[in-house]
Amino acid sequence: MTATVADMDDITPIEQYGLIGDTRTAALVAPDGAIDWLCVPSFDGEPVFASLVGGTGGGRFRLGPAGAATVVARRYRPESATLETVWDCAGGRLTLTDGMVAEVAGRLLPTTMLVRRLRATGAPIGITLHFEPRFGEGRRWPRTEQRGELLFCGWRRLALSVQTTPALAIEPGRPVTAVVSPDRPLTTVVCFAEGEPLVHAPPTAAWDALEADEARWRQWCREITEDVPRRTAVVRSLLTLRLLTYSPTGAPVAAPTTSLPEQLGGVRNWDYRYAWPRDASIGIGAFLGVGKNNEAHRFMAWLLNATRLDRPRLPVLFNLHGRRPHPDHRVDGWPGYAHSPPVRTGNDAANQRQLDGYGWVLDAAWLLTEAGCPLYAETWRAMAGFADTVASQWRETDAGIWEVRGGEKHHLHSKLMAWLALDRALRIAAGRRTAPRRTGRWRQQRDAIAADIRARGFDRDLGSYTRSYGSRDLDAALLILPLLGIEPADSRRIEGTIKAIRRLLGAGGPLLYRYPPGDDGLPGAESAFIACSFWLVQALARTGQRGEALSLFDELVDLGGPLGLYPEEIDPVSHRGLGNFPQALSHATLVQAALALRDAYRPDPAHR
Amino acid sequence: MVDWAGWALFGVVATVLLTCIMIAAQMTGLTRLDLPLLLGTIVTPDPDRARVAGFFIHLVMGQVYALGYALVFAVLHRATWWLGAILGLLHVTIALTALVPLLAGVSPRIASYRAGPGSRAVLEPPGLLGLNYGLRTPAATVAAHLVYGIALGLLLTPG
Structure with a gap:
């Protein structure tokens, strides 16, 4: 059965997705904090998160409020590729920051690295993390292995690791709940490797790399001429x-x-x-x-x-x-x-x-x-x-x-x-x-x-x-x-x-x-x-x-x-x-x- | 005893033959692999100048490899077309699996798969076996190196 515009209330409108990327591949982030599309290691690679067109079994990675919440703001940080989603939750606000690290040359960082951070303001807020990578056209589940604080997921040529700070016990396909307090954000990093050794970046190092990337994007944007109408657009x-x-x-x-x-x-x-x-x-x-x-x-x-x-x-x-x-x-x-x-x-x-x-x-x-x-x-x-x-x-x-x-x-x-x-x-x-x-x-x-x-x-x-x-x-x-x-x-x-x-x-x-x-x-x-x-x-x-x-x-x-x-x-x-x-x-x-x-x-x- | 005179002369001949076959393969649409361009862009961004510089760099490299062939012939006391062909296959295997992919690490103008927005490299990475430059790249490269090896096997003396 095909949805019409009228009965699309439970489907994220296409234009509401946010784009994050590293100039090698890109992901789409829904307003509920779900990454519904990501192919690795390149734009035309196989999808790991594909619920956008692959249905409920297509794979997704949701990070957001556990309870009822209203999206109050979605924006890119000024002149950057870093996306922010802000929810109004009972008693406080929760901000999700999403980005991918573009500049990895010359450093021992994974070629593809997805960084996500949840920060609470006003009060501690219950969050949920639902990590469900499914690989390729066959939407294949990974073989998994807990290695210390990080979870390893592997397919034949592709491997990924996911880790959070503070540590959460992540299990693919099963939502995990936690509480994020205002003094301690939750940072998540997913590192990918295809046909090469997996390089793992700890969440704090990944966050630093994302911030450095953000500064480079701002510099890149500053070089754009000032004399165009609607310059922000x-x-x-x-x-x-x-x-x-x-x-x-x-x-x-x-x-x-x-x-x-x-x-x-x-x-x-x-x-x-x-x-x-x-x-x-x-x-x-x-x-x-x-x-x-x-x-x-x-x-x-x-x-x-x-x-x-x-x-x-x-x-x-x-x-x-x-x-x-x-x-x-x-x-x-x-x-x-x-x-x-x-x-x-x-x-x-x-x-x-x-x-x-x-x-x-x-x-x-x-x-x-x-x-x-x-x-x-x-x-x-x-x-x-x-x-x-x-x-x-x-x-x-x-x-x-x-x-x-x-x-x-x-x-x-x-x-x-x-x-x-x-x-x-x-x-x-x-x-x-x-x-x-x-x-x-x-x-x-x-x-x-x-x-x-x-x-x-x-x-x-x-x-x-x-x-x-x-x-x-x-x-x-x-x-x-x-x-x-x-x-x-x-x-x-x-x-x-x-x-x-x-x-x-x-x-x-x-x-x-x-x-x-x-x-x-x-x-x-x-x-x-x-x-x-x-x-x-x-x-x-x-x-x-x-x-x-x-x-x-x-x-x-x-x-x-x-x-x-x-x-x-x-x-x-x-x-x-x-x-x-x-x-x-x-x-x-x-x-x-x-x-x-x-x-x-x-x-x-x-x-x- | 290495055939030094033969190495000096026929190393150049074999390398020129190899280069001509690769250029012909490119001109006939078999591959986009352009070795003189890839090597020459290490020293200049202008494609036409790069090809000239790259041709001479490739000539020097060909001469170095020819020394390896001459040494093997001297050690085995034998220089035949089929031995040259075997060495040519070994040579091309190393070239396609190691040397060509590694070029991205040497040339500032060949991008790597890790290239980001700050990269000024405009040449695409060749990839394993040079397959990014066309699916028939390995076949053309193997043929050129076979000719190189056979030429040295026929022209060099075992010493």
């Missing part, structure tokens, strides 16, 4: 993007979760623990815009490493190590979030052809060049190869940015991005030695794309560009039109397209559907797509409607809730989050929207 988005970037390779995962449904009871449940070149490219623009050039360089380096075997073709997505993802696989017996199966691992979108990726990547390369970061010769060779591919393939159909399963079409957004790819290649080539014959071909094909788009992609009755050639549907991805330069941002065609998208794809307030709901070859419908709303803010800011852009941006930021995290979609009626969470694309477009607003409000806007 922008910083949270950038920090989330960094937490979702796998540090060993620089791969940006689209989200740390799999199969959070885009529609309750629907079939749009996908595994997002992979890296899309498109996300990396949007991330490059976001990080460059706030002065974080090192992060932008890392994304470009990842793109170069990951694409080396496939160039000049650009695959749609990669796993964390630049390899092709596994095909879609349904996990038997997992009920899914809110009883919305299937739970999938792997992603079949890897087999699709999507032409828009080239445009994003070449635009990112141009942004790097424009920011004064010259491309290495190898980088330029790769980019020029991509431009050649676009020049020869833009006339073909593709699956489009939304990875529609219903067959290939001449998606207008893909044609626009093909134009962008060649335009940006020409701009970069202007500052380098490139064969005139090659640039001549790019120029010729770029102009041919523009003519084709104008001739076949515009519907005079609608007064708007359309989703695909011959279609009368719209596509909110076309809101990037004023950002490209294919025609003046104040042209009547662009103005008409923005108006038509708002009229026909509007979902109330600042929300937009990405295309007519359900028109993607799959049964059921879906909700408003957040990235499109941030593209709308950008479009309005770039077309001189900055007041309205700012107003919409404020509304969207408020939709992010107290933790400032965004899923992929939002239900337009209940404003509940849907889809994988938190989603990198939502956060990257939030930053891009803030940058567009910043530029719009400058005395002399620096348009691209």
Whole structure:
């Protein structure tokens, strides 16, 4: 049976989860203090806590009040990745602090370390600790062994230890109760090891490491430029993007979760623990815009490493190590979030052809060049190869940015991005030695794309560009039109397209559907797509409607809730989050929207 | 008696052969393993310059390994293609299971699995058997080292 929004009272809404992470993997913490999702040792590893989509037997780690309590605050410590949940309990308050230690290089610390501390104020408070690790698709119980004050749990390649100070007798699957007094917090540490010796960190040392990490995150955030609107939301988005970037390779995962449904009871449940070149490219623009050039360089380096075997073709997505993802696989017996199966691992979108990726990547390369970061010769060779591919393939159909399963079409957004790819290649080539014959071909094909788009992609009755050639549907991805330069941002065609998208794809307030709901070859419908709303803010800011852009941006930021995290979609009626969470694309477009607003409000806007 | 003249000349020849096979494997899409790049980024971040520096570093390393081959041939009083191939297999086993994964500890630009937000390393870690650089990396590397060993077995004299 599938839950509806109405009977979801006992299910934690997606947007209420908090993210903690170490830039190698991440966990989701519910308001009741339960960690309902954690894969180890990496984002795409096997889950140890998976009740988010794996049901009651999926494994969880709850630490919180034993009795009735009300959540009175949930927040990140300022400019850090450390999460705090505060409960009002009878006679006092209980604060849970959660974090993972990101910086372990050069020290004898476990690669993955989860630190949790409960602190009581006002009065001693009864707490409960329910530790139930269940490994992998089979939700396997561990073999356990008490070793002094720590509990060891082992599977074949994976081992973990858990210890508390003051010591509690922990038994997997069985809740333990205790009393935390105001003068003595309870600190818990879980250390993980996969295929290597388990390094155990005592709770006090782990807490110190977490605090040192917190100071590093604050320093990282201080380096972000001050001149962006709603800076707190922008910083949270950038920090989330960094937490979702796998540090060993620089791969940006689209989200740390799999199969959070885009529609309750629907079939749009996908595994997002992979890296899309498109996300990396949007991330490059976001990080460059706030002065974080090192992060932008890392994304470009990842793109170069990951694409080396496939160039000049650009695959749609990669796993964390630049390899092709596994095909879609349904996990038997997992009920899914809110009883919305299937739970999938792997992603079949890897087999699709999507032409828009080239445009994003070449635009990112141009942004790097424009920011004064010259491309290495190898980088330029790769980019020029991509431009050649676009020049020869833009006339073909593709699956489009939304990875529609219903067959290939001449998606207008893909044609626009093909134009962008060649335009940006020409701009970069202007500052380098490139064969005139090659640039001549790019120029010729770029102009041919523009003519084709104008001739076949515009519907005079609608007064708007359309989703695909011959279609009368719209596509909110076309809101990037004023950002490209294919025609003046104040042209009547662009103005008409923005108006038509708002009229026909509007979902109330600042929300937009990405295309007519359900028109993607799959049964059921879906909700408003957040990235499109941030593209709308950008479009309005770039077309001189900055007041309205700012107003919409404020509304969207408020939709992010107290933790400032965004899923992929939002239900337009209940404003509940849907889809994988938190989603990198939502956060990257939030930053891009803030940058567009910043530029719009400058005395002399620096348009691209 | 070690074949010193042969070592000096044919060590270079065998290493160049090995490097060419690895580059060809990379160019044909078999692997993303780029030994000159990995070695050269120890001294410079520019990939093109790194490849030049790495080529020479690899040449020196190849020469050192060739000395090991020459010593074994001298001790056994025998230098044949199959003995070279056996040594090549031993060599590649050590390279893939120990040397390549250990590179992350030597090069400041190769990340480790423990890399965090402060890491400035932009090259992904090769992993066991270099599998992070493509599933066919071990096969390409084994082939290149077999050719290296066979070349030395044929060209060096047992002394």
